[in-house]
Each structure stands twice: as structure tokens, then as C-alpha cells.
Amino acid sequence: MMKNPGSFKVITIEEHFTIGDISARVMMFNKNSGKITPRRAAVQKDLMAIVLPTNDHIEEVAEQRIKFMDEAGVDMQVLSYGGNSPQNITDKDLAIGLCKKTNDTLAELIAANPARFSGFATLPVTDPAAASAELDRSVNELGLRGAMLSGTLEGRFFDAPEFLPVFQKASALGVPVYMHPAIINPAVASYYYQSNSWSDVAAAMFATAGYGWHVDSGIAIIRMIAAGIFDRLPDLQLISGHWGELVPFYLDRLDDQLGKTLTIERRISEYYRSNIHITPAGLFSIPQLQYAIAEIGADRILYAGDYPFLIDRNTRNFILNAPIAHPDKIKIAHTNAERLLKLC
Numbered sequence: 040m041m042k043n044p045g046s047f048k049v050i051t052i053e054e055h056f057t058i059g060d061i062s063a064r065v066m067m068f069n070k071n072s073g074k075i076t077p078r079r080a081a082v083q084k085d086l087m088a089i090v091l092p093t094n095d096h097i098e099e100v101a102e103q104r105i106k107f108m109d110e111a112g113v114d115m116q117v118l119s120y121g122g123n124s125p126q127n128i129t130d131k132d133l134a135i136g137l138c139k140k141t142n143d144t145l146a147e148l149i150a151a152n153p154a155r156f157s158g159f160a161t162l163p164v165t166d167p168a169a170a171s172a173e174l175d176r177s178v179n180e181l182g183l184r185g186a187m188l189s190g191t192l193e194g195r196f197f198d199a200p201e202f203l204p205v206f207q208k209a210s211a212l213g214v215p216v217y218m219h220p221a222i223i224n225p226a227v228a229s230y231y232y233q234s235n236s237w238s239d240v241a242a243a244m245f246a247t248a249g250y251g252w253h254v255d256s257g258i259a260i261i262r263m264i265a266a267g268i269f270d271r272l273p274d275l276q277l278i279s280g281h282w283g284e285l286v287p288f289y290l291d292r293l294d295d296q297l298g299k300t301l302t303i304e305r306r307i308s309e310y311y312r313s314n315i316h317i318t319p320a321g322l323f324s325i326p327q328l329q330y331a332i333a334e335i336g337a338d339r340i341l342y343a344g345d346y347p348f349l350i351d352r353n354t355r356n357f358i359l360n361a362p363i364a365h366p367d368k369i370k371i372a373h374t375n376a377e378r379l380l381k382l383c
Contacts, residue, residue, distance in 0.1 A: 112355025190221025
């Protein structure tokens with residue numbers, strides 16, 4: 040492990056990888072199933088040239104990743120699958136096989152670099168029972184620290200009752216689930232983010248990393264609370280990136296308006312402050328950091344850089360030099376992650 044001055048350690052927990060042959064099989068499946076048209080493929084290619092500055096196939100660039108970590112002052116990355124994840128493949132057998140291979144490959148990487156890497160499992164959510172079993176295997180046999188769920192499945196958010204076994208398993212194992220953005224519903228993208236006033240690439244950016252999928256992922260968290268999952272599973276812990284995907288800024292409004300119409304046992308903000316952790320996911324903003332501490336507390340914030348979509352060699356220095364209390368820096372930089380993910 041790299042040596043940081045003093046005892047200030049940095050663990051970042053939303054850091055992505057892909058596996059070349061698995062992503063290729065996912066892309067082929069999506070193409071054959073009609074999900075990727077030639078026009079959409081061209082737009083995605085142009086978009087990825089902007090948002091993904093480096094190849095992220097882990098088997099090709101592990102050494103490059105560690106070099107970045109050393110330069111940026113990051114002691115450990117907690118890895119999760121990036122684009123073209125096998126999570127949402129609707130062919131159950133294919134999804135299960137690819138997710139198992141993904142988790143096995145990730146575990147091998149971690150075993151080779153145990154001081155530098157940990158990881159979240161990729162789950163075949165098209166078969167919730169199989170996803171629950173794979174989470175159990177990934178935690179108990181492979182040593183992974185939870186799971187990441189990206190976006191939705193065929194237009195269904197993960198508050199749908201069919202997905203409950205996945206969250207029951209996470210709660211029983213005492214591991215968190217990171218709720219990550221992904222490509223949003225095409226009808227929603229068309230209605231909100233497309234216009235004759237800007238290009239197709241701009242529309243794709245507006246609907247994804249530029250704004251849209253953050254809103255979508257924030258809505259996913261609100262839906263989990265509104266559906267009463269934390270009344271059923273009070274110990275379940277979720278993680279939400281990008282400063283909570285806008286939700287912390289609306290907790291008072293959600294309590295005051297939406298909360299009046301729900302039959303859940305507590306206020307929305309109370310669930311948020313007891314069952315949700317947030318990360319910056321590379322959005323290194325002092326005002327947002329200060330607001331997040333004031334609104335939900337430093338105990339609920341973990342650190343994240345969103346590598347390789349964001350490559351910021353100021354990762355360590357941002358939190359080290361932030362104008363906040365030193366004990367809060369330590370919590371955010373590493374002790375919250377160590378506690379939640381059982382890394383020590």
C-alpha cells in the first residue's frame with residue numbers, strides 16, 4: 040500500500056471496472072435483442088468518447104489504475120462493474136453465468152492486491168432468487184462487500200416486490216447495496232432530454248451523466264422508502280452516489296408533502312438518515328460537502344471518485360484540505376467505509 044503522510048487513509052467506493060469479453064457478450068446480446076439500434080450505437084460511441092477518458096477493462100489496466108491511485112493518494116478502491124454490465128440481461132442463464140464469472144474475476148483481482156482493492160458483487164437481477172444466491176456466494180465465498188444495482192430492470196424499479204429477496208439477503212448478510220444510475224427509460228429520455236435545439240449526443244449526455252440518470256437514481260431511493268422496505272428491513276443499508284442524487288436537498292419538501300400521503304412508519308428524512316449513505320462519486324464540491332454534513336451528518340458520508348469516468352489526481356487532497364472538522368475528514372475518508380463494509 041502507498042504511504043500517506045500521518046494516518047490519513049483514503050478509501051473510495053464507487054470505482055468501476057469492466058471485463059473485455061463479458062462486456063462484448065453483453066453488447067452482442069443487446070444488439071441481437073434490438074435494444075441497440077445503429078443510430079443509438081453511434082451516439083453512445085460519441086458519448087463514451089467524452090465520459091470515459093481511459094479504457095477500463097480491468098484485465099488490461101490494473102497496473103495503470105494502481106499508478107493513478109498512487110498519484111491521487113487513494114489507498115484502496117472498492118470496485119464495481121461499469122458500462123455494459125451483465126446485471127440486466129433478460130436471458131436468465133446467460134445473466135447468471137456472466138455475473139458469476141464477473142464476481143470470480145473480481146475476487147481474483149482483489150486476492151492479488153488485497154491492500155488496494157475490495158469490491159461489490161454484480162447480480163443477475165432478472166432472476167431475483169438467483170441474484171440473492173449469488174450475493175450470498177459473493178460475500179461468504181468470495182469476500183465481496185455488498186452489491187451494486189444499476190438503474191432499473193425492463194422499466195421496473197427495484198422497489199417492486201419481486202426484488203425483495205435481494206434486499207432481504209443483503210440485510211441478513213449485513214452488507215450494503217449501492218444504488219447506481221444507469222440508462223433511463225427511452226420514453227422518459229425522449230420527453231425530458233431530447234430537442235431540436237441540441238444534438239443527439241447532447242441529448243444523450245443530458246439524459247445520462249449530465250443530469251437525467253441522477254434524477255432517476257434519486258427517485259429510485261425515494262421509491263424504496265415510500266414502498267416501506269425499511270419498515271420490513273430496518274437494518275438494510277443503501278448507498279447513493281453523487282451527493283445522494285439530489286435527494287438530500289429535498290428532504291424537508293419530501294417530508295412536508297409526499298410524507299403526508301404515505302403509510303410508512305416514520306418520516307422520509309428519518310429513513311434517509313438511518314438507512315442511506317451517500318458519496319460524492321467524484322463531484323468534489325466544497326459547498327455540497329458542507330451541505331451534506333449539515334443535512335445528514337458526516338457519519339453517513341463515504342468517499343468516492345467515480346474512476347475511470349472521472350480521473351482526478353486531487354482526490355485525496357480534496358478531503359484532506361476541506362474546511363471541515365478533522366474528525367469528519369477521517370470518517371469520510373476511510374473509517375465510515377471500514378465500518379460499513381467491514382474492511383478492517
